[in-house]
Amino acid sequence: MTSIEYIIDHSPALIIAIPLLGAFLTPLVSRLGSRIRNVFVIIVAMLTAFLVFLLASDVFSDGIRTYIFGSQDLTTPVVRILFEVDGISIFMAIISVLLSLLAAIYSWSFMKKYDGLDKYYTLLLLMTAGMLGMELTGDMFNFFVFLEITSISSCALIAFWTHKGEAVEAGFKYIVVSAVGALFVLFAVALLYGQYNALNIATLANTIQYSFLDKIAFVLLITALGMKAGLVPMHMWLPDSYSQAPSSVTLILVGATQASLYGVFRMCFTLYGGVFADGILSSMTVGWFIVVLALVTILIGVTMAIIQTDFKRLIAYAAVAELGYMFLGIGVGLTAMGTSYGKTALDGGVFHILNDALDVGLLFLVAGSIYYATKERDLDRMGGLARNMRYTSMFFIIGLLAVAGMPPMNGFASKLLIYESTYQLSPILSIIAILSSILLLAVFVKVFHSVFMGPELPRFRDVQEVPRSMLLAMGIIALIIIVIGLIPGIVVENIVQPAANSLVNHLDYISHVISIGGV
Amino acid sequence: MFSIDTGSGFWNPILWVLVIIIAFLMMYILRSLGRKDYRKTTEQIKPFLSGNPELEKDKMHVRGSNLYWGFRESLKGFYNVLLKLHSGNTSDYILWFVVIMAIFFIIIGVI
Numbered sequence A: 001m002t003s004i005e006y007i008i009d010h011s012p013a014l015i016i017a018i019p020l021l022g023a024f025l026t027p028l029v030s031r032l033g034s035r036i037r038n039v040f041v042i043i044v045a046m047l048t049a050f051l052v053f054l055l056a057s058d059v060f061s062d063g064i065r066t067y068i069f070g071s072q073d074l075t076t077p078v079v080r081i082l083f084e085v086d087g088i089s090i091f092m093a094i095i096s097v098l099l100s101l102l103a104a105i106y107s108w109s110f111m112k113k114y115d116g117l118d119k120y121y122t123l124l125l126l127m128t129a130g131m132l133g134m135e136l137t138g139d140m141f142n143f144f145v146f147l148e149i150t151s152i153s154s155c156a157l158i159a160f161w162t163h164k165g166e167a168v169e170a171g172f173k174y175i176v177v178s179a180v181g182a183l184f185v186l187f188a189v190a191l192l193y194g195q196y197n198a199l200n201i202a203t204l205a206n207t208i209q210y211s212f213l214d215k216i217a218f219v220l221l222i223t224a225l226g227m228k229a230g231l232v233p234m235h236m237w238l239p240d241s242y243s244q245a246p247s248s249v250t251l252i253l254v255g256a257t258q259a260s261l262y263g264v265f266r267m268c269f270t271l272y273g274g275v276f277a278d279g280i281l282s283s284m285t286v287g288w289f290i291v292v293l294a295l296v297t298i299l300i301g302v303t304m305a306i307i308q309t310d311f312k313r314l315i316a317y318a319a320v321a322e323l324g325y326m327f328l329g330i331g332v333g334l335t336a337m338g339t340s341y342g343k344t345a346l347d348g349g350v351f352h353i354l355n356d357a358l359d360v361g362l363l364f365l366v367a368g369s370i371y372y373a374t375k376e377r378d379l380d381r382m383g384g385l386a387r388n389m390r391y392t393s394m395f396f397i398i399g400l401l402a403v404a405g406m407p408p409m410n411g412f413a414s415k416l417l418i419y420e421s422t423y424q425l426s427p428i429l430s431i432i433a434i435l436s437s438i439l440l441l442a443v444f445v446k447v448f449h450s451v452f453m454g455p456e457l458p459r460f461r462d463v464q465e466v467p468r469s470m471l472l473a474m475g476i477i478a479l480i481i482i483v484i485g486l487i488p489g490i491v492v493e494n495i496v497q498p499a500a501n502s503l504v505n506h507l508d509y510i511s512h513v514i515s516i517g518g519v
Numbered sequence B: 001m002f003s004i005d006t007g008s009g010f011w012n013p014i015l016w017v018l019v020i021i022i023a024f025l026m027m028y029i030l031r032s033l034g035r036k037d038y039r040k041t042t043e044q045i046k047p048f049l050s051g052n053p054e055l056e057k058d059k060m061h062v063r064g065s066n067l068y069w070g071f072r073e074s075l076k077g078f079y080n081v082l083l084k085l086h087s088g089n090t091s092d093y094i095l096w097f098v099v100i101m102a103i104f105f106i107i108i109g110v111i
Helices: A003-030 A034-062 A087-110 A117-136 A140-158 A165-196 A201-207 A212-229 A237-244 A247-271 A273-277 A283-306 A311-335 A340-374 A390-403 A410-425 A427-452 A468-486 A488-504 A506-515 B013-032 B069-074 B076-085 B090-110
Strands: A065-070 A080-085
Touching: A003 A034, A003 A065, A003 A080, A003 A087, A003 A117, A034 A065, A034 A087, A034 A117, A034 A488, A080 A087, A080 A117, A080 A201, A080 A506, A087 A117, A087 A247, A087 A340, A087 A468, A087 A488, A117 A140, A117 A247, A140 A165, A140 A201, A140 A237, A140 A247, A165 A201, A165 A212, A165 A237, A165 B090, A201 A247, A201 A273, A201 A506, A212 A247, A212 B090, A237 A247, A237 A311, A247 A273, A247 A311, A247 A340, A247 A488, A247 A506, A273 A506, A283 A311, A283 A427, A283 B076, A283 B090, A311 A340, A311 A410, A311 A427, A340 A390, A340 A410, A340 A468, A340 A488, A390 A410, A390 A427, A390 A468, A410 A427, A410 A468, A410 A488, A468 A488, A468 B013, A488 A506, B069 B076
Parallel strands: none
Antiparallel strands: A065 A080
16 A cells, blocks of 8 residues: 555545644644744645545545544444545535635735734634534534534634624624524434434435434424525524624635535435435425525525625625525425436536635635725725725626626536526526526626725725735635636536535445445 | 536537637727827826816715615615514524424425
8 A cells, every 4th residue: 555545545534633633733833933823724724635635536536435433343333433425525625625725825914913813723723624524524423513613613713803892793693503503403413313323324324214203303404504504594694704704714604604505415415315215205395495495595695785885794695695506506406306407406506616615705805805905894985996906806806707607707607507407497496596696796896896996085095905825815716716617617527526426326325334334 | 628518508618718809809909999199197087077176086986885776775665674684683593593494394294
């Protein structure tokens, strides 16, 4: 076995261990100086990203990879945890680790002036470990534990600017919503464990009977994770939290929200996949329920965004609308399960997760840059900033076009897949989705005019472009957006379709554990 | 490599990029046909407001909340309801969670 193969073998564990260890070492490294600490955090994030990409290349070429913590003999009844990494797990991990790395780079200058950065970076790495854990684990209780790690570290980071009352309030709201959601997830896990004496997702998926208690567990899991994912009308915590957190934190919060969305996928398509496949539970009924909620999410998100005057709150509502597009893809995929357009919708929904993370993430970083340079978030008090902040305004244009689904940006490619497949289910749904996307463009045209266009305002005459680390983070995202937009075929074929296929082929997930003697 | 199959068609961004390049070329040609006597340092750069004097820069800028005023006014009823729902009260957030859970449970229970 070569050293690379050895690293790949242990990468599921290392991907969690490195940021976790890095988080606890950060306060110690901080003693050596702020520059060394920043370099250390970026190295930890880069190392984690390297391992994720290494594991991704392995999973996309050789299929599912399982990692066992504890006894390797799966037939003996001892405590152990299985990590099971398939296409969708690693797809989500790529997004999470990318956002974390970029947030660490952006934070270098953005957070420079603030105190308590040893705690900030510790929480940032803890949140990274939490998200990755949620995405890689194959164990229900372990999923709950990582959900809690993500929620607690997110809450502390949202309320990081404790001198602002609103940030503390947003943190409080977030922890209340997260705690309630996590409690119901734990209750669902207990219901499943009580019946089947198992916590492994593949084991549960293989034995699930869809009893009355399983129905309750399904409702609890989907609703709780749906709330954490920002599904309307359970989205109201999202604009509060996204707008009050530092922009670098908001970037990772997008990843944390999507990790909960991943949870919805895993429960629907894997844990209860057999129930749908056998026709015990109608995928059409659940699919339509998700489609209706998705459309409401898009409409409420976009109409609320258009009336906002707070820059970050406006982007947060746009992010809600974007989540609606992902749910629409998944909903149509479930409704039309087994058809070719159902699969296209699923591809579109999964592809849009990646695109949304990049597009909305870039816009949040731009909002952070504007705040850094002007100390303003109110659109009514801004104007003419394109003169002094040329790079930032250029990045905003890229983010604007991408999030509104304008060709040839990445957002267009995923939205097109969703539109065309949704049209085949019902043309009116597709028309509503397209019109909402046009409204989204109108929303960001308003922002572009208010912030960057117009005469040079006297109080912003001395405003300067943001430091290089912030430009670098925004530049990397903008570059990825353009590249994905220009080569969507490669991305869909090599990353998106394997991820979507792993959702559809839930038996692969189960049979992999069976093949190593786990069920 | 560049194109994706959408099931009922395809999308190739390279074609779009070519169209954009042609559009920019046309724009450049049209611009180069324009007047050559424009000077940045002269009064030519001042805004022309039908002979009226220019106000302070702060008063000249169209603010964010000025945009789409008509849209908001025509949907006032809708927005009154929507804003009332977004109360900012954490209890309401949890209430919506319970409502959706109840609806979903009814749907699942009925099936």
